[in-house]
Amino acid sequence: MSEAILEAPAAIQKLRENRPNPHYRPLIFVVAPFTEVVKHNRQTLAEVRDYCHYIHELGGIPICPQLYFPQFVNLHNYHDFQVMNFICIVLLTKCEEVWSFGEPTRDMNFFIKKAFKKDIPVRYFSSEMEAW
Template sequence: MSERKKIFICSPFRGDMTGNSVRAAGYCRRAYEEGCLPIAPHLLFPQFLDEGNLKERADGISMGLELLMECDEIWVFGEPTEGMEQEIWFAVEHGIHVWFRDGKGEKEA
């Protein structure tokens, strides 16, 4: 068994949580189809954390950053939100490769 590249999926969640979850699942599918292992905390943590509770939201972001430390790359989809910006800056500070992917082309950070 070969080890797959671990990809942290960074995309909007707040606002249209249902639509954003569907889009995030699609981004995960894209990573999977490219032979990668997608990591999307914003699809998992809302299953048991309350996004409206400030402490639980902060805990979710913190746990997501712990997962990000184990990833090879972060793929950013959509216009960065406040939470996404935290993930992007964390990746940059820790030397994790950042790709901005939007379907119209890609660029590295």
């Protein structure tokens, strides 16, 4: 599953240890319900923004494709969706960790499995941002 369960602040602090730049911020890939964001579910959008804000406040850089790509990619177009998935995987490989928020959905599990295949640590958090 994931590394030892650490609360989010401790996890970010651990990623920042022994870095020559005191302002270093690790890239964190945010795994959240992609389908609900694409459907413009306002509650889900607000929650995903909160997850990103939380990571930012702790000193990380949230990488959250589900907030970014729907702004300019037609995710209902199969080709665009496939290209977007490829780009998401590229972004995921640049991140130090993957943080999954809430109960993983089918689309979330896709990115979690990719992270495991790429040996990128995955941390799990409830929708209230508590480690589990």
